[in-house]
Amino acid sequence: MGEKLLEIKDYSVTFTSDKVDFYAVNHVNLTVEKGEALGLVGETGAGKTTTALSIMGLLSKYGTKTDGEIWFDGKQLTGMKEKDYRKIRGKHISMIFQDPMTSLNPVFPVGNQIADVIKIHNPKMNQNDVNSKVDEIMKMVGISAERKFDYPHQFSGGMKQRIVIAIAIACNPELLIADEPTTALDVTIQAQVIKMMRQLQQELNSSVILITHDLGIVANFCDKVAIMYGGEIVESGTLEDIFDKSLPHHPYTIGLFNSLPNIAEKTERLKPILGLTPHPSELPQGCKFHPRCPECLDKCKSGDIPSLYTDGTHCIQCHLYHKEDA
Numbered sequence: 001m002g003e004k005l006l007e008i009k010d011y012s013v014t015f016t017s018d019k020v021d022f023y024a025v026n027h028v029n030l031t032v033e034k035g036e037a038l039g040l041v042g043e044t045g046a047g048k049t050t051t052a053l054s055i056m057g058l059l060s061k062y063g064t065k066t067d068g069e070i071w072f073d074g075k076q077l078t079g080m081k082e083k084d085y086r087k088i089r090g091k092h093i094s095m096i097f098q099d100p101m102t103s104l105n106p107v108f109p110v111g112n113q114i115a116d117v118i119k120i121h122n123p124k125m126n127q128n129d130v131n132s133k134v135d136e137i138m139k140m141v142g143i144s145a146e147r148k149f150d151y152p153h154q155f156s157g158g159m160k161q162r163i164v165i166a167i168a169i170a171c172n173p174e175l176l177i178a179d180e181p182t183t184a185l186d187v188t189i190q191a192q193v194i195k196m197m198r199q200l201q202q203e204l205n206s207s208v209i210l211i212t213h214d215l216g217i218v219a220n221f222c223d224k225v226a227i228m229y230g231g232e233i234v235e236s237g238t239l240e241d242i243f244d245k246s247l248p249h250h251p252y253t254i255g256l257f258n259s260l261p262n263i264a265e266k267t268e269r270l271k272p273i274l275g276l277t278p279h280p281s282e283l284p285q286g287c288k289f290h291p292r293c294p295e296c297l298d299k300c301k302s303g304d305i306p307s308l309y310t311d312g313t314h315c316i317q318c319h320l321y322h323k324e325d326a
């Protein structure tokens with residue numbers, strides 16, 4: 001076991017709007033160790049971005065209620081004063097946002113935007129050192145340092161994404177959260193960007209939370225996987241735990257795999273998961289997945305959420321695997 005960097009304990013987020021409660025994140029437990037890459041996977045509306053924004057301390061306070069604790073490197077983030085959070089955000093934890101193309105400022109050269117982050121967190125660094133750091137980071141993400149004077153519109157989509165990543169890693173954060181960092185890119189560029197992120201992560205020995213819908217990306221990048229549905233983590237484990245078909249899996253995880261194209265097995269047709277993700281204001285009783293589950297039992301439809309089935313590093317929140325009380 002490595003050293004824990006991030007620990008999320010029984011954490012929930014409820015948004016209230018027009019007197020309606022939206023249960024976006026429900027009793028989530030997650031751990032990320034130093035140097036480890038965790039894939040957070042789930043369909044739209046699962047609560048992935050809300051979890052990420054919670055770690056960054058960027059949820060709007062208005063109409064938002066949170067429960068549980070988030071710990072980072074021995075410090076509790078939940079309830080931390082904004083003044084203290086600013087010292088952590090960008091320097092120790094940084095995030096690549098879901099819509100990276102809009103996170104660059106069109107009116108400044110990209111080099112200035114990388115330099116700004118370095119200067120904010122290292123106010124005493126002299127300009128020469130800042131400049132050489134900018135050059136070094138641009139090289140790390142595979143862009144020639146001479147291009148630091150260019151503006152965002154002078155770069156292709158894949159290169160802009162590399163610059164967004166350069167800004168996020170400018171201060172060697174211990175934890176990088178990448179929220180769907182390659183969704184806007186075409187498939188070959190996606191693969192390049194993911195490969196580069198993996199190399200950087202290993203070089204800098206940083207931890208990463210990679211948020212994605214795509215289990216294929218997870219397989220190429222992550223050490224650990226957490227599958228999120230209806231604001232809950234329904235299955236988690238190492239890459240092997242999740243990708244080994246001979247092991248038990250949550251029916252939702254199986255559904256995610258069945259909806260992936262699989263060239264090796266020449267699947268005739270993709271089988272999408274029937275039905276829709278529940279809205280967080282109308283989550284079903286019992287197991288949140290039961291209305292869509294092909295294996296639904298009577299006890300899944302009511303009462304508490306199923307308790308966790310665990311086998312070493314592998315956890316599944318599903319009644320199917322508690323045969324003794326079936």
Ligand SMILES: Nc1ncnc2c1ncn2[C@@H]1O[C@H](COP(=O)(O)OP(=O)(O)OP(=O)(O)O)[C@@H](O)[C@H]1O
Pocket residue numbers: 015016017022023024042043044045046047048049050051098279280
């Ligand atoms: N400020 C808010 N007020 C009310 N509901 C919200 C708010 N922010 C998010 N939600 C709702 O919470 C749920 C979870 O949203 P979140 O953005 O975390 O999902 P996600 O897993 O990141 O989805 P996607 O894959 O589409 O990015 C969604 O149903 C969303 O509509």
Ligand SMILES: [Mg+2]
Pocket residue numbers: 048049050098179
């Ligand atoms: Mg999201």
